[in-house]
Amino acid sequence: MLLELDFSSDTPIYLQIRNQIVKGIASGELEADERLPTVRGLAEQSGINMMTVSKAYQVLKNEGYIKTDRRSGAIVAAAAADGSQHKGLGERERNALEVIIAEAKIQGISREAFLTECGEIYDKEVIK
Amino acid sequence: MLLELDFSSDTPIYLQIRNQIVKGIASGELEADERLPTVRGLAEQSGINMMTVSKAYQVLKNEGYIKTDRRSGAIVAAAAADGSQHKGLGERERNALEVIIAEAKIQGISREAFLTECGEIYDKEVIK
Amino acid sequence: MLLELDFSSDTPIYLQIRNQIVKGIASGELEADERLPTVRGLAEQSGINMMTVSKAYQVLKNEGYIKTDRRSGAIVAAAAADGSQHKGLGERERNALEVIIAEAKIQGISREAFLTECGEIYDKEVIK
């Protein structure tokens, strides 16, 4: 798990970390029950504050993507462990998606081109 | 053009305005050369400060979605039929899309279900 | 004398008019003692307010570029009629020039390329 951080991005660093871990889980790069790097390790390796990494882990934990075990640190939670999920995009995600699609339409990207691009992103998977 | 603002959202108000206007343009609710509400009017109607609206308009102007006619205020810019455009998602949009798709995958939303939802959003249009 | 106005420019319309007339005089398109269009005529032809044209003429008059005669309207003043001129750029112009040159340098435009472009602009003349 190598983080690519953009310190001049408008996305907070802790969210960049959170996003990349989520993408890592979805792509299969991070498997269920796999141990994540320690807070200290990730912070030192990336040249950022431990608090920042810690916050990212806390968000991920709140969202159910990871679990923290006292002995083994943070591990990836089993996919869809939460039965309460309603199999649909959350409101925040749906709204963000609407904005992205609106921008794409205005820019002249066709429906097909957009769906193709989405499909490619969906299929993206790490070769292990 | 009616704005729905969430004052407790983590998305700044000026960005909420910006996003809704972008969606309005994409959906056809706002047509090219149509006049946007005045800064003052929108601010008053929405119960927010002039400068907040002004900032949203400035962002939209920088992004080329609107322009300000010195005679008549802000108007929707003609959909840039500019050949110099990349015709592709910007890096920011693409990354945001990747994160959303990752979340959808983890949540168990199938490829088809996701693309269907995108298609529906894309097709959404205002009946004039 | 045909005006090209950009209503969405950040330069006020009256200044755009002023600038184009100054350029017209420099290029020889407008000769000394030539009569300028009437305020009303220029306003109607360009679809702008008479006040705007009037303000442009007033600025030009204050700067000594034109004179107004009660009978024949506005006419181009003889070049350098004003003996008080000190044959150097004004402070405003010099500062604007410095900024433009700074931008050019940062953008990687070489000294020679910049001077060449300036020379070409200087030489530009209307074929009568």
Place this chain on the structure above:
Amino acid sequence: MLLELDFSSDTPIYLQIRNQIVKGIASGELEADERLPTVRGLAEQSGINMMTVSKAYQVLKNEGYIKTDRRSGAIVAAAAADGSQHKGLGERERNALEVIIAEAKIQGISREAFLTECGEIYDKEVIK
């Protein structure tokens, strides 16, 4: 970095700040990756409001002259060695240059005198 502001100028303060920083970068007074004064610091030192400085920084950021590192504030962006640049004056700059040259011509400044002055401005650099 010492700012000279003219509160009675018709150029907005935030633009005066922007211009002086651009000149500072071009002259070498501000080097790439150098930290700019904080918004608060510059505001206090110059006796102006934070938001005015902030606006100047935002403009500079939009134009790519600076970027804001989330850890350390605003820094000078590395001179974009980006090959995609046009390597030419922008339309706004070119037009402003045309006006300045027109004024110079009318005032009787010779081609050589003008180019010499431009060259001197171009060569101006800070002794470090």
Place this chain on the structure above:
DNA sequence: GTGGTCTAGACCACC
């Protein structure tokens, strides 16, 4: 009446 600019002061997220 329009947008542009500026102020003084405040709160907040991030690091």
Place this chain on the structure above:
DNA sequence: GTGGTCTAGACCACG
């Protein structure tokens, strides 16, 4: 500590 955001109210240039 940093920048980002927002407010309430003001003045001004422009058309």
